[in-house]
Amino acid sequence: MDLPDRKLLVVEDDPGLQTQLRWCFENFDVEIAGDSETALKILQQNHPPVVTLDLGLPPDADGTSVGFGLLEDILQRAPHTKIIVVTGNNDREHATRSVAMGAYDFFYKPIDADMLELIVNRAYRVYELEEENRRLSSQHTESPLEGVITGSSGMLQVCRTIEKVAPTDATVLVLGESGTGKELMARSLHELSTRGDGQFVAINCAAIPENLLESELFGYEKGAFTGAAKQTQGKIELANGGTLFLDEIGDMPAPLQAKLLRFLQERVIERVGGRKEIPVDVRILCATHKDLHELIRVQQFREDLYYRIGEVSITIPALRERESDPLLLARVFLERISKQQGKQGHRFSKDAMAAIENYAWPGNVRELENRVKRAVIMAEHKLISAGDLELGGTSAEELATFNLREIRDRSDRKATLRALNHVGGKVSQAAELLGISRPTMYDLLRKFDLKPK
């Protein structure tokens, strides 16, 4: 299906090759550029999705410096362009360098018209798919809450709940593993509430030593203890008219739990060393990654406090439980971080995408953000691989299949190998470990071409 409106930019300085290429791509809307400047002009005007690029361009027609410079410029300005680099016969080094820099593919001279057309067609196809993908994921990012990126149904449900409870004055308990976005959600809730113009005051109950936490929360009068040089407001008072976010509430020591409970019942505080009751109007939000039910069971958390702080409780799903979110977030972070670092045009390689989708993300969104950031800073090229993300292990090829038999075969082979390694290659013991008969074990060995000692 060669539609004549499919734009293709051919960057080639040799007049003979120019003619040959125009002829080879008669089904495309071809523009030809003989130098960098013309190429960039056409890029800006026509936005061709696919470009073929000869590395040897004037004034360095015998070298590659101008070609590589142009490759970088194009990807900088139009990062989604599929660039097919045309290099000298068997010039592997430059070919691989091009791909590492973000080129889509390469092609060795002399030009074989059929082959090149095939590659260009495929590049178009990939471009169109990616375009579609971008369109879909940008729809997905339209989460109801600002700054929250998600396409997963579980998270969208969480966002809706937050929208619903925000305008009320209910205390909200945000639960979820570390790095899932508990604080981000608490902030969104505050922003959406009628207190949005007031302060959002956060305090991490796990980070402050027990003996200081009380005065941090409730404030103190001058002379209340050694070092209390002047009257000081606590976080609760500071949040007056706004929201107080008690992070890691599961780590709050028992005596303070009692005092907090009293505040939630009476809505007045007493500063440490003070006698006056001060009324405070504050919305309380709490978060923890701990299992409060378990803490209640072992009597480390007050059940009555639990019901007070959790008038509504919201559980944020772990990243691995959110359908397409890992890749969606990774892409958004990649774009954001590479922009911040002033080095746009980064992309994930296939193996990186597969690794992102398959990794369990124990540190959730925070871990994902950190890995992408590290990769952008450390990587010497634009194509971010699984290795750059420090996600080794399973290869793209291995993950690409949905074929059940293939998946089973692979896991059977792995288990067989593990068992053999475990027992030092002794077939009968390995069979026992695997819970299969010796003949079945030999079948497996033959099938997977394994040779135990």
Ligand SMILES: Nc1ncnc2c1ncn2[C@@H]1O[C@H](COP(=O)(O)OP(=O)(O)OP(=O)(O)O)[C@@H](O)[C@H]1O
């Ligand atoms: N859905 C999301 N979209 C965009 N950024 C997110 C999302 N979820 C989390 N983040 C970002 O991930 C990081 C961690 O989020 P946050 O601090 O809210 O998590 P947390 O659950 O409070 O973590 P911890 O348990 O470690 O305190 C922050 O930089 C936050 O902005």
Ligand SMILES: [Mg+2]
């Ligand atoms: Mg947090």
